[in-house]
Amino acid sequence: MTSTPVVVTSRRGSILVAHLANPPVNALSHAVRTGLSEALDEAERDVSIAGLVIAGQGRMFSAGADVTEFGQPLREPRLGGIVARLDAFPKPVVAAIHGSALGGGLELALASHARVASPGAKLGLPEVKLGLLPGSGGILRLPRLVGVPAALEVIAEGRELTADKAVELGLLEEITDGDPIDVACAVVMRLASENALPRASSRPFPPFGEAEQAEARKALAKKARGREAPQRAVDLFVMASATPFADAVPLEHEACRALVASPQSRALRHVFAAERAVARPAAIPAGAAPRPVAKVGVVGPGVMGRGIAIAMLDAGLPVILVGRALSSPDSAVGLIGRHYEGLVRRGTLTEEARAERLSRLVATTAMSALSGCGLVVETVSEALAAKREVIAAIDEVIGDRAILVTNTSYLDVADLASATSRRANFAGMHFFNPANVMKLVETVRTKDAAPDVLATLMAFGKRLGKTAVLVGPSEGFVANRMLSKRTREALFLLQEGASPAQVDRLLSGFGFPVGPFTLADMAGLDLMVATRAARADGMSERERGADIAEALVAAGRLGRKNGRGYYAYGEDGRPTDDPAVADLLAAHRASRGIATRSVADEEVLERCLLALANEGAKLVDEGAVERASDIDVIWTTGLGFPAHLGGPMFWASEMGLPNVLERLEHYARLVGDAFFAPADLVRKLAANDGRFE
Known part of the structure; x- marks a missing residue:
């Protein structure tokens, strides 16, 4: 039985048109790359062919790499090899773009001699969202075509360009309301009549001085806190600005291949897959059609x-x-x-x-x-x-x-x-x-x-x-039920000697947007007290006794709304430590006979994070979620867990569940079985060095 071709060629006069036909997104799989290589062979050996147009079938040009091939041994022809052939091709090659040209799809277009597009086309290099970077010439060619600032936005921030913006920047030759293949064919014929083909690789890399580099790093550190790939993009821009194109090609490729194996990329790819899995829950039968909702x-x-x-x-x-x-x-x-x-x-x-x-x-x-x-x-x-x-x-x-x-x-x-x-x-x-x-x-x-x-x-x-x-139905469902365990540990840590600033510093340093006490001040301590009161029947005696928010409210400290909460807030709105809070905490500890101790930073982080993962394991065991990765989506989407660390369940798996089990048992002895007894699922998976996902 003959398989359906994933690159379909046709002739328009003297021009060969190669259609990418790998639905739904024309991913550049090994079969597609092979088909493109064969199309280039045909165009090169047939003297009657004046040039080549590359286009996509279906709803887009190409969304880029086939993610199922990530981590697999590379097979020839590689995308970088196809891109190099396009760049050096002796006959004109034009990309006819409709829909999206993303990742490797855009790299194909960048290596072509010209690009035309439909009005609604989107162009981008979104690899950074998966902890990766383009490794087939995108970093080397895009700045040469659109300049460094625009290229950094596309590559280091993952922003897409509209067709209008791409024309303005010089990336697209033309936008057409008609068939972009027709326009691309016209461009091929024009280029065939000219003496030299325009190649991005032949342009000089724009200046990228030390001041611009420092500014870019600072901006990216703020926008993408803790993420490695955006800063690596700046490194590669610096390299490309000082290295001849041919010498820079393997350096770009190797740097980007290294990112595939990085922990951050594994985590971000996990979240990417998990977000798609939650959209297809097994609890909803495949034939269950949504009801119409018009009002x-x-x-x-x-x-x-x-x-x-x-x-x-x-x-x-x-x-x-x-x-x-x-x-x-x-x-x-x-x-x-x-x-x-x-x-x-x-x-x-x-x-x-x-x-x-x-x-x-x-x-x-x-x-x-x-x-x-x-x-x-x-x-x-x-x-x-x-x-x-x-x-x-x-x-x-x-x-x-x-x-x-x-x-x-x-x-x-x-x-x-x-x-x-x-x-x-x-x-x-x-x-x-x-x-x-x-x-x-x-x-x-x-x-x-x-x-x-x-x-x-x-x-x-x-x-x-x-x-x-x-x-599934359970108290607090998933997000709030787990969050309550982190809040519990944060309050217990204050009782034992930690300060609000220490806890917040460590959790925000881990990657959360803000720490729990800064968050409480933002929400309003009166609201936090009301929530605790509503949940009081489900709390243990010790949890009810950690009534620090109640003491703050009784002292007239409501949070940001009146400038006093866990912190004091000046006219600039910035939180500062308030000695009155330290006094209140000291009085609270003394009234309960709690001896103050120095709490290590490692303990603060472990208790807050392991409380999340352990409760998540219980939710999986109870069937409140279909899979542990659903919890990771909830936390990375809604509760600020850094996506480049994959979510609490992925983070725990990366820590190693035997290690998680040992630390839970340690804190069960320190804090109490009621709070840290390892979930059955943790014990079961740890016995076989398993993972949640």
Whole structure:
């Protein structure tokens, strides 16, 4: 049986057209590279062929390398060899780009003698997002064509260029509304009539002095904290600026090959694969089609409800916003309007778009207005009785196929489902504040939720621009349940002698955007106290006794909102240590008979991070998530765990689960079995030196 060719050639007069035909993204697999090599052979040996056009079939030119080949032995022809042949080819080669030309796909285009594109084309070298860099001439050619600043944005930050921007920079020859292959053929014929072919490799590398290098490193250190590949890109730009092109080619390739084996790239590729896996949960049968959702409702116009409504408006949906008090819907509309006015002032939204979005918003106190909604989100206060009452009221007015969703952080979703007459149409969607900004949403299933309801909610999350992760019902679900364990250890560490600044310094140094106490001050200590009060029944006596936030609030310290919390805040808003907090902590320890000790930095990090991983292992064991990598997506997407370290479960696997087990047992002796007894899954995997993923 003959396999379908992945490079299809055809003739347009005297021009050979090579179509990349490896759906869905025309990845540059070994078979594609072989097909391109054969097309070059044909074009070179056939004297009737004036030149070559490379194009993509389907929806794009090419998204680049075949990720399934990462870490595998390289097979000829390699992409670098194809690129070198294109650069030196004696006949003109033009890339006809539609859709996306990314990674190795763009490197093919860069080595061609010219490039044309459709208006909506996107061009980029996104390898840095996987801890990698382009290794087939992208670093050497792109700066020669567009300059160093633009090339650094594309290569070290992973930004894409629009077709318009690419023309402005000189990367594209032309944008055409017609068939880009026709235009590319015309360019081939023009180039064939000229004496010399334009080659990026023949251009000088733009100046890249020490001052520019230092500025680039500083900016990238801020934008990509802790990541190696962006800084390595600067190294390679420096090398390319001082090295003849031919000598720089193998240096670029070897540097980029080395990154493939780096821990950061392994972690980022793990997250990349995990993000795609969560979109296809096994709990939703393949045949479960999402229900249509044309209009949506939000009940509860508080901070969370407004954020959810904005996310829905941004997604193009008509929104019914219901508030129970007469003033609340109108107030919410005003606040949502001010949000959009701010975007208009900043130039990120047009006045016309603002008006159009607000025209789709209806605010009311009448539950009956929800009758035509395909999906309604309840987002009133975290009180079981109040939520049950509102859910029952919504249930009375919506249709039999409408989906009712609760946005709760801790409450039992199955219990809340009992307030409805159609449990199969009920589930949870746990948004994170601010809901219009945060990318994560936990979709919470119950045993009664219909498969097509869950399919609808996963698709709806994607429609809102979120990363939706299907989780099971448990207190705090995944994110908050795990976060509570880190918070617990942070408070215990304060009790034992650590300072807020020490804990925050170490966790932010690890890669979190901020530490737990800076975060608490940002959220408001009164809110933290309210959350602790709501969860008090589920806490141990020691956890309830770690009532440091309560003591701070009693002392009038609410966090940033009044300039005093775990830290003091001056007019510039920067946190500084406050001796009053040290005194309060000393008094707290003394009142509980806790002897102060010096807590090592290593202990602070291990206790906070191992508490996460151990709780995650319990969640996997309980079936609250389908796989450990789902937890990594939740933490890297929603809770600031550095993606270049892969998430808490990948991080623990990299540490080695036998080592994790030993440290958990150590802290179980130090802190107590109730807090650090190793999860059964940790013991099981450690026995065979296994990994979570």
